[in-house]
Amino acid sequence: MKNGYWERHLNKMRTVYRSKHxxxxxxxHQEMGEKVNIIGDQSGLHILLEVQGEKTEEELIDAAEKHSVKVYPTSIYYERRENNSSPLLLLGFGGLSEAEIEQGISQLKKALF
Known part of the structure; x- marks a missing residue:
C-alpha cells in the first residue's frame, strides 16, 4: 500500500469496468432499442433491464437460458404491486470481456424478442 500498488490497481480496474459498462x-441500445428500459445505468457492475412485452420474468429467464445467457430474477427481492408492470431482469457484466458482453446481448435479444 505504501508504494501505491493498491491505488494503481483500483484505477486500472475502474477503467476496465467503465469500458465494460x-x-x-x-x-x-443498439440491439434492443425501445423494447427495454435500462435502470441503474450509472451504477456498479449490474444493471436492471425492464423488458417490454407480454412475457413473464420466468419466461424471459428460461428463454435467455436456452440461448446460453444467464440473467437473474428481481422478484425475489421485492413484491411488485402493479399488475401491468414489465418484468425486470438483473444483468451482471464484471466477469465478462467486452466481446462476450456484445455477444451475450445479441443472444439475449434473440431470446427475449
Whole structure:
C-alpha cells in the first residue's frame, strides 16, 4: 500500500469496468432499442433491464437460458404491486470481456424478442 500498488490497481480496474459498462449500455441500445428500459445505468457492475412485452420474468429467464445467457430474477427481492408492470431482469457484466458482453446481448435479444 505504501508504494501505491493498491491505488494503481483500483484505477486500472475502474477503467476496465467503465469500458465494460459503456460496451454493455451501447450494445443494449443498439440491439434492443425501445423494447427495454435500462435502470441503474450509472451504477456498479449490474444493471436492471425492464423488458417490454407480454412475457413473464420466468419466461424471459428460461428463454435467455436456452440461448446460453444467464440473467437473474428481481422478484425475489421485492413484491411488485402493479399488475401491468414489465418484468425486470438483473444483468451482471464484471466477469465478462467486452466481446462476450456484445455477444451475450445479441443472444439475449434473440431470446427475449
Amino acid at each position: 459503456k460496451t454493455l449500455i451501447a450494445a443494449i
